Amino acid sequence: MRTKFKQVRGRRPNQPVDEAAKDFQAKDGKLAAGVPLAEILSHKLTNSPELVVRDNGGSFIAEKFRRLKSLLSVEDGLNPQVMVVTSAAPGEGKSLVAMNLALAFGASKDERSLVIDADLRRPTLFRWLSPSPNIGLAELISQDLDPKHAILHIKDTRLDILPAGKATEDPDQLLGSNRLRDLMEQFRGRYKKIVIDTPPIVPFTDADIIAGTSDGVLLITRAGRTTISLMRQAESLVQGAPLLGIVLNDQKRTLADWEGRYESYYKDYYARDRKQ
Ligand SMILES: Nc1ncnc2c1ncn2[C@@H]1O[C@H](COP(=O)(O)OP(=O)(O)O)[C@@H](O)[C@H]1O
Numbered sequence: 624m625r626t627k628f629k630q631v632r633g634r635r636p637n638q639p640v641d642e643a644a645k646d647f648q649a650k651d652g653k654l655a656a657g658v659p660l661a662e663i664l665s666h667k668l669t670n671s672p673e674l675v676v677r678d679n680g681g682s683f684i685a686e687k688f689r690r691l692k693s694l695l696s697v698e699d700g701l702n703p704q705v706m707v708v709t710s711a712a713p714g715e716g717k718s719l720v721a722m723n724l725a726l727a728f729g730a731s732k733d734e735r736s737l738v739i740d741a742d743l744r745r746p747t748l749f750r751w752l753s754p755s756p757n758i759g760l761a762e763l764i765s766q767d768l769d770p771k772h773a774i775l776h777i778k779d780t781r782l783d784i785l786p787a788g789k790a791t792e793d794p795d796q797l798l799g800s801n802r803l804r805d806l807m808e809q810f811r812g813r814y815k816k817i818v819i820d821t822p823p824i825v826p827f828t829d830a831d832i833i834a835g836t837s838d839g840v841l842l843i844t845r846a847g848r849t850t851i852s853l854m855r856q857a858e859s860l861v862q863g864a865p866l867l868g869i870v871l872n873d874q875k876r877t878l879a880d881w882e883g884r885y886e887s888y889y890k891d892y893y894a895r896d897r898k899q
């Protein structure tokens with residue numbers, strides 16, 4: 624299934640995606656199985672710890688990631704086992720979303736999940752690992768190593784992580800190799816959910832190449848930064864797997880409203896309950 628959003632007339636293509644978010648509507652009725660555009664992650668995530676799902680699990684932001692996880696786990700929906708996280712440009716929050724979403728999956732008691740740093744151009748996920756790993760996906764592919772030499776476990780979770788390994792300017796060949804396909808098959812047998820962080824899809828083909836081994840792609844947009852035309856360009860480049868949905872990250876304006884609205888909704892709801 625491809626998820627398309629139609630645009631209400633009068634919106635400029637260079638307008639940031641968040642200003643037009645309310646005007647996007649799903650054409651496809653099956654969108655409920657995916658993630659709607661309005662899945663908003665709040666601004667100033669970094670005021671909380673970056674790994675908010677693990678380090679501040681009770682927060683509103685962590686709850687957003689758990690909701691994203693639920694939307695991607697609907698049994699009779701798309702329910703992807705392997706999902707690629709990408710976006711149009713650098714700095715839109717791919718790595719942050721990939722890691723926290725993976726942590727949300729990794730909170731499940733019974734089965735293990737895996738997060739892979741497949742941004743071989745500018746590896747990021749190692750920033751959350753100490754000591755810094757020196758082998759990863761790049762070496763598993765190029766040197767045919769056993770994955771157990773590179774996969775690490777994240778303490779107090781059911782999440783494993785495969786770092787990127789040595790950065791390279793030209794990862795297309797590595798990512799297009801049969802070895803990557805073999806590795807993904809092995810991982811599918813071992814993990815319930817696999818989240819893959821990738822480079823931006825507009826300048827580079829890496830994300831779409833990896834998408835070919837996945838069940839779907841989650842596109843991240845950043846409020847105030849990603850324009851509608853850039854989002855559409857990114858959307859059109861997702862060919863290797865279905866688009867699962869679009870996440871609007873770093874929304875500034877309406878979050879307070881949202882939180883306020885939720886809070887009063889819950890208060891009302893419980894107050895009503897008590898009266899009965
Ligand atoms: N919602 C947010 N609130 C605050 N900072 C954010 C948010 N999303 C991302 N960032 C910050 O922006 C920077 C880029 O995020 P990152 O996930 O590395 O982007 P990408 O992987 O798309 O290049 C990081 O410093 C990250 O902490």
Ligand SMILES: [Mg+2]
Pocket residue numbers: 717718719742747820821
């Ligand atoms: Mg990144």
